[in-house]
Each structure stands twice: as structure tokens, then as C-alpha cells.
Amino acid sequence: MYWIDWAKGGKSVLVPNVASVSEINNDFIKRYLAGVQDHHSDHSFYRIDNGEKVKLPNPHRADLSNREFHNIIGKAGCMRPAKSH
Numbered sequence: 001m002y003w004i005d006w007a008k009g010g011k012s013v014l015v016p017n018v019a020s021v022s023e024i025n026n027d028f029i030k031r032y033l034a035g036v037q038d039h040h041s042d043h044s045f046y047r048i049d050n051g052e053k054v055k056l057p058n059p060h061r062a063d064l065s066n067r068e069f070h071n072i073i074g075k076a077g078c079m080r081p082a083k084s085h
Contacts, residue, residue, distance in 0.1 A: 019064040019069060021058075021062060021063065021064055024057065024064055024068075024069075024072065025056050025057065025059070028072070029046055029048065029054060030046070033046075033048040033049055033050075033054075034048065034049040035047065035048045035054065038053055042058075043055045043056055043057075043058060044056040048075065050075075050076070050077055052076070053075075054071075054075050054076070055071070
């Protein structure tokens with residue numbers, strides 16, 4: 001997975017480029033963020049190393065949506081806050 005960071009309207013914008021659901025679920029959440037399964041309903045939920053609970057995307061789609069990506073990296077603390085003026 002590759003993350004592209006650029007400025008849009010003075011704010012940092014992170015976008016995944018070819019981020020597969022399996023890479024996010026197995027490599028990023030389980031390995032990098034030390035995710036441990038919290039519970040399972042229609043989705044699996046994992047508790048990550050900073051205490052946040054993350055909903056894993058269902059594997060029925062191969063690629064991650066932008067909304068799913070931003071939700072996961074936001075809970076992981078990987079997004080920089082917007083600059084205040």
C-alpha cells in the first residue's frame with residue numbers, strides 16, 4: 001500500500017493508492033497497530049495499540065474506500081491536524 005500526502009486548500013490530505021482490504025486488515029491493523037479482536041457483528045472490530053476501536057472493512061470488496069481509509073488512519077492517529085489560522 002502506498003499513501004500519498006498532498007496539500008489541498010492548505011490542509012494535508014492522505015489518500016491510499018491501491019490499498020487492498022487484506023493489506024489493511026492483516027498488515028496495518030493486526031501487525032502495525034497491534035490490533036486484537038474486540039468483537040464481531042456484521043463486521044469485525046479490533047482494539048488497537050492506542051485504545052481505539054476500529055471496524056475492519058468486509059473482505060467482499062478488494063479495495064478500501066476513501067471513507068474507510070480515513071476512518072482507520074484517523075483512529076490510529078496517523079492524520080495531522082489541520083492548521084489553524
